Amino acid sequence: MKSALTSPFRPFRTAAFAALACFALGGCLATKAPRPYQSEAFASETPFQYYSNRDQEAACEIGKRALLSQGYQLDDTKALSIRGEKYFRPKQDEATRLTITLVCLPSSLGSVIYANALETQFEMKAKGTNAGVSVSALGSVSLPWAIDKDTLVKVGEETVTAPDFYQRLFDLIKTLDN
Numbered sequence: 001m002k003s004a005l006t007s008p009f010r011p012f013r014t015a016a017f018a019a020l021a022c023f024a025l026g027g028c029l030a031t032k033a034p035r036p037y038q039s040e041a042f043a044s045e046t047p048f049q050y051y052s053n054r055d056q057e058a059a060c061e062i063g064k065r066a067l068l069s070q071g072y073q074l075d076d077t078k079a080l081s082i083r084g085e086k087y088f089r090p091k092q093d094e095a096t097r098l099t100i101t102l103v104c105l106p107s108s109l110g111s112v113i114y115a116n117a118l119e120t121q122f123e124m125k126a127k128g129t130n131a132g133v134s135v136s137a138l139g140s141v142s143l144p145w146a147i148d149k150d151t152l153v154k155v156g157e158e159t160v161t162a163p164d165f166y167q168r169l170f171d172l173i174k175t176l177d178n
Contacts, residue, residue: 047163049114050170052177056080056111059177060104063113066172067100080104093124095152098160100169115169117160122152 052059057079064082067074072084082102089095097120104113126149160166 047166048116049112050173051107051109051112052173053110054177056104056106059111059113060102062173062176063102063104063115065176066169067102069172069176072100095122095124096120097122113170113173115166117165119158119160120154121156123155124150125153126150 052062054062060080060082064074067082067084070086072086074082074084080103083099084102085097085099087095087097099118099120101116101118102113104111106112
């Protein structure tokens with residue numbers, strides 16, 4: 001009878017233990033990336049607002065006209081809240097939806113328009129389908145037919161934070177506000 005020290009499996013156990021120890025140590029040493037909310041500054045100066053000397057209903061009307069003039073489809077419009085969507089097709093198998101929300105509130109200067117844009121990315125995915133044939137004497141048979149159905153699948157979504165994007169929007173609103 002061989003002892004455990006002279007077992008032919010000892011080198012494998014030692015290597016397995018070493019690998020397990022490395023994975024465990026690597027997991028402990030790995031640093032996690034900070035979550036996006038951890039860097040949220042809540043700065044008082046922001047590119048997401050525009051001040052108008054008009055009342056909030058009139059300011060929102062100007063915001064609505066600005067979005068309509070750029071081809072945005074408006075939905076869920078209320079007197080003080082506007083939501084517009086526009087679709088883009090940067091590549092044959094990709095699509096992007098840009099959703100802009102404008103909210104108008106009173107301020108000491110008249111009103112303030114707050115803007116938020118959400119960019120949603122989609123990719124075209126193809127799915128093959130099967131077709132079934134049923135013959136009463138033979139039963140049913142399912143055959144793979146070369147029928148592809150393309151569907152858009154959401155692959156990402158994020159808030160647009162680029163100050164120049166909002167500056168261009170508010171520049172257009174400013175020209176309509178005069």
